[in-house]
Each structure stands twice: as structure tokens, then as C-alpha cells.
Amino acid sequence: MKKYGFGVDIGGTTCKIGLFETTGKLVEKWEIKTNTENNGSSILDDIADAVQNKLSEKQISMDDVQGVGLGVPGPVMGDGTVSKCVNLGWDVFNVEKAMAEKTGLPVKAGNDANVAALGEMWQGGGKGYQNVVMVTLGTGVGGGIIIDGKIVSGSHGAGGEIGHIKMKNDETDSCGCGKKGCLEQYASATGIVRMAKQKLTSDTTATRLRDIEELTAKDIFDAAKAGDAVAAELVDTLGEMLGIALANISCIADPQIVVIGGGVSMAGQILLDAVRKHYVERAFHACEDTKFEVASLGNDAGMYGCAQLLLTV
The missing domain is CATH 3.30.420.40 (ATPase, nucleotide binding domain)
Structure with a gap:
């Protein structure tokens, strides 16, 4: 039945x-x-x-x-x-x-x-694993931590709020949560656009990004794939921020796999490569072989x- x-x-x-x-x-x-x-x-x-x-x-x-x-x-x-x-x-x-x-x-x-x-653990990018960290890169940065097949929600329901890990002490802009220097200020779709606008204001390096009136995260990743040096640097910065945060998380959760979802994940391999590069550089040696996959279930x-x-x- x-x-x-x-x-x-x-x-x-x-x-x-x-x-x-x-x-x-x-x-x-x-x-x-x-x-x-x-x-x-x-x-x-x-x-x-x-x-x-x-x-x-x-x-x-x-x-x-x-x-x-x-x-x-x-x-x-x-x-x-x-x-x-x-x-x-x-x-x-x-x-x-x-x-x-x-x-x-x-x-x-x-x-x-x-x-x-x-x-994603059950039927998506993390299928076959019981210890999964998922990061959702959209307007903000969301997350979820699964240990032994169960959600880590914490005592206040705030377990897995990866987007609000403190990444920079000298940040002057505020995150949506009211704090400053949170991961989502750098690794979200709005975050990479914010960093791009700051860079275009302070840096005179030639880049196709200057020709785009309503700049989006997709524009930046597309330009990076096409060899634009400024866009590539921005993607690397996003990868560095997220890679460092995930290396820190791995010291606590020790996941078998990290699944990256949300609109930014549509960038695909260039995003995975940028994150994995910085993750491996910072991760505790026992966690260096953590797998990275793009989420597959979408909405x-x-x-x-x-x-x-x-x-x-």
C-alpha cells in the first residue's frame, strides 16, 4: 500500500x-x-x-x-x-x-x-550523503547543515544561518541583518554587484562591466568566463569569502559534501572552482577532500x- x-x-x-x-x-x-x-x-x-x-x-x-x-x-x-x-x-x-x-x-x-x-540531501545534489552543508546564494546567503540525516536547527532556530558569519571587521556598509561584514555582503548576488560597483568607482582598469547599465551577478560571471580580468577578480573574491566561511564551518560540521544552490549557482563550474580553490587553502587537513556540487532540485x-x-x- x-x-x-x-x-x-x-x-x-x-x-x-x-x-x-x-x-x-x-x-x-x-x-x-x-x-x-x-x-x-x-x-x-x-x-x-x-x-x-x-x-x-x-x-x-x-x-x-x-x-x-x-x-x-x-x-x-x-x-x-x-x-x-x-x-x-x-x-x-x-x-x-x-x-x-x-x-x-x-x-x-x-x-x-x-x-x-x-x-537536496534526499533527492538532489547531496543524494547518497548524510552529512551535508548547503549554501543558497541568492539575494542573500542562506544555508542549512545536515548531520546524520537531520537538520541542525539549534536552540533558537538559527542553526545554519551561514550568511551572517562575520567576514570583515572594517566593513562600513550594513548587512540586512543590521550588522556589518557578513558573508552575504560578499557572496550573494547583491553582494557581488555591490563589490563590482565599488571597484568600478575606485579602479580605472578597462572592463566590459562599465558598459552594462543594470549590472547583475550573471553579467559578472559571464564576463569572467569571457576573460574579463576585473570580473574574474570579483568572482575570485566571492570564492575566497565563501571558501573561508566553509572551511571554518567544516571544522565544526565536517560535511561529506557542500551543495551550492540559489540563482548564483547557475554560474556552474567557474563558481565551484573559485570556492573550492580557497576552501582547500584554508580547510583543516582532514576536511580538504570535501566534495562540492551544484544543487539540482532548483525551486x-x-x-x-x-x-x-x-x-x-
Whole structure:
């Protein structure tokens, strides 16, 4: 008899929902709008309705459903309490308990970056490994640490907040978190663009980057691939910052593999090479052979990880 589970990745704009067999096979996926009006008071009701409607459509009995996994854009405590999800309008409450009452199903919740790491470990770039560090390079830098197949969420739900490792003491710009010198100020899409603009202002070296009006991270990586020296230097700086941070993390987590996801990971091998180069230079000798891979599940990683949450209880 087949058993099922739902993975729900709650984002600020949409909720990505997947119906999974517990083997890891994705049966169907769809999206619903995230209604953030009235402090997101209807979000869980909308998800519960979507789950019940899908069970009716597929004629699946509640007895054959292992539960619902939720990925939430904010810290999640071990008991399922979320600690303010600003993007959703949520304050502090137990999302697991609330969702269980609405669906009549067991519920497990986790931070969205952490569950994305779990998804990549289960069916993505980290498949086959139990000790995984995932870094998501997008507008910011997210992360997740998996040890022995389980998320390290910590006592405040902030485990794996890789983007806020302190990298520089003399930084004058502030990170989105309010501190200065965080990793995401250098290794994110916005970070490398910020560094590029600073360099173009202070350095007169010829570069094709000056000809691009709305500079993006992709433009910088494309220019580096084409041999632009300034762009190559910027990519190397990003690789150095991320490589150093991961070398430090490896002294604590000792992962078998580092999976790099998010929009910046689309740069591919040039990014992996830059990070690995600086990682190996700094890593403790026992950790030097850590593998590096690009994430493979894309925007579905969170859904997969939410479903896997149900299987790691």
C-alpha cells in the first residue's frame, strides 16, 4: 500500500505544494497564492484547503497520509514554534499545532533554507550523503547543515544561518541583518554587484562591466568566463569569502559534501572552482577532500525537504 506526504514551501508570494510518495517520488506539484493580508491569518487555512482538495481529487484516504511538512521563511524552534516571519506577517506561534488542527494530520515544520538542504540531501545534489552543508546564494546567503540525516536547527532556530558569519571587521556598509561584514555582503548576488560597483568607482582598469547599465551577478560571471580580468577578480573574491566561511564551518560540521544552490549557482563550474580553490587553502587537513556540487532540485528543493521532514521524525 502506497503512503503519501505533503511538502509545502511557504514563500512570501506563493506556497509551493508537492504530493509525494514516501519513497521520494513526486506525484504532483502546484502553487497557491500566499495571502499576506491581515498578517497572514488565512495562509494556513488556504494550505489546509489545498491539501484536503487534493486528497479528494486523488481519492487518497487520510489513513494513507503520513503528514504535512512545512517550510517557513523564519526561525523554527524544535517544538514547531515560529519566531516571527516578517515576510508573512506572522508573530510568534506554534505553526505545527495550528496546522495539525486544521488538517487533522501530523505536521512538522522547519526553516525554509534548512528544509531546502534536507531536500537536496534526499533527492538532489547531496543524494547518497548524510552529512551535508548547503549554501543558497541568492539575494542573500542562506544555508542549512545536515548531520546524520537531520537538520541542525539549534536552540533558537538559527542553526545554519551561514550568511551572517562575520567576514570583515572594517566593513562600513550594513548587512540586512543590521550588522556589518557578513558573508552575504560578499557572496550573494547583491553582494557581488555591490563589490563590482565599488571597484568600478575606485579602479580605472578597462572592463566590459562599465558598459552594462543594470549590472547583475550573471553579467559578472559571464564576463569572467569571457576573460574579463576585473570580473574574474570579483568572482575570485566571492570564492575566497565563501571558501573561508566553509572551511571554518567544516571544522565544526565536517560535511561529506557542500551543495551550492540559489540563482548564483547557475554560474556552474567557474563558481565551484573559485570556492573550492580557497576552501582547500584554508580547510583543516582532514576536511580538504570535501566534495562540492551544484544543487539540482532548483525551486523544488524546499518541497522535497518538507516531505522528508516527515520521514526523519
